[in-house]
Amino acid sequence: MIIIGELINTSREEVEPAVKDRDKEFIQKLAKEQEGAGADFIDVNCGTLIREEVEAMEWLVKTVQEVVEVPLCIDSPDPAALERGLEIHKGKALVNSITAEEERYQETLPLIKEYNASIVALAMDDGGMPQDAEDRIRVSTKLIEDLSNDGVSEEDIYVDPIIQPIGTDEKMGVQILNAIDEITNEYPEVHITCGLSNISHGLPQRPLLNQAFVLLAMSRGMDSAIMDPLDERIIALITAAETILGNDQYCANYIKAAKSGILDA
Template sequence: MLVVGELINSSRKAIAQAIANRDKDYIQELARKQAEAGADIIDVNCGTSIGEEEKVMTWLVNIVQEVVDVPLCIDSPSAEALAAGLAAHKGQALVNSITAEKQRWEEVLPLVQKYKAKVIALCMDDGGMPDSVEDRLRVAGKLVPGLVEAGIPEDDIYLDPLIKPLGVNSQYGVEALESVAALRQKYPGVHTICGLSNVSYGLPERRLLNRAFMVMCLTKGMDSFILDPLDMPLMGLLRAATALYGQDEYCLEYISAARAGKIKA
């Protein structure tokens, strides 16, 4: 199970302000807290830093890696910012993200190859967002073979089915779950991942939906999540569900987290 901590993202007002003020202490403390809470990878996104994203990405990667030993997820719609972050990163990073869109593919694939990075592959092509399970499988049929042919190991590929907000269409949750199951069946050697909070966008008490959806995704084979690791009930459910699903031998991770006070009933 892979947990990507989502909190260092400039779409959040506090982070945007911290970046603008170059508040190193605030960002480093948030990185530390996420790692201590169980994040295996920490996402860094500065997409709102218009005109200086490359410079800010380099700064973020450097200051976060000063205080945590976990790898980073270099997250940007800009290939130039991805390149800057990857150049500054020590060890193997996770790139967020590549798609089957021609321009994005041609910009990002060489970076993944050059830096031998892991990569999140969104099930999206030049036709736009996927409309069905079949649509996701069709796009994955371009992404996975293309990445493997380019020398990317299957174990370094994380397929994202693209979760849509449940508040827009009551069937989007079912569609997402069926997509995860279908992707896992067709590509058992590839990981699946999602931005967990996307499902609850626009709805009240979002954390309840996020927690329930995470457990449901686990039962369909999803093995990686981009989430808020400081949500203790969420992390507790993740540890418990992972153990119940037979993915935690002798419940060692669950027991360790409980003894460390990281999860509570």
């Protein structure tokens, strides 16, 4: 499971002032904690700072990469902020995100290719948000085919089928799971990721829904999530699920996690 640590995002109440004030100690502590908890990428998002997003993104990338070894997920809809982050990023970055919207696709694709970045591909086109599994499959297929034809390898594509709250439609979970199943069967080299906590938005006991969804989605082929790696319970469940799904040779990772206390959550 490829875990993208979501905590450095200025939409979070405690993070926005830290980025505004260039509080290096706070941001670096948050980055190191996520890496230490097993994050494979650290997401950096300063999208709420609209007037200074480009400068803030440059500061974030430099600040976080001073203290972590894992690569970053540079997260912005603004091509200028993406480019500034990619310019100074050390190593291969993940970009969040591109869509099938014509303008956004044409703005983002050259950056992916120039900086040899991996890319989160959101299943959205000029028609707007997907409504059902068929919409997600159709738009995801177009994105995968277009990106492949434009020289992006399938293993660098992270399809995000767009998780919408189950509270808005009780069939939403099934629709998304069916889409994940179809996409992974058709394109086994492509990754599937998601903003995990979106599924539970607006409902009580949100961690329970997040935990249930990630296990079900993993069983359909999802192999990545944008999530809180400091949630010890969900990390323990993901570790166990990887073992059950046959992704843990000789149960080595499970045994190692047990010895280190990770499974005690």
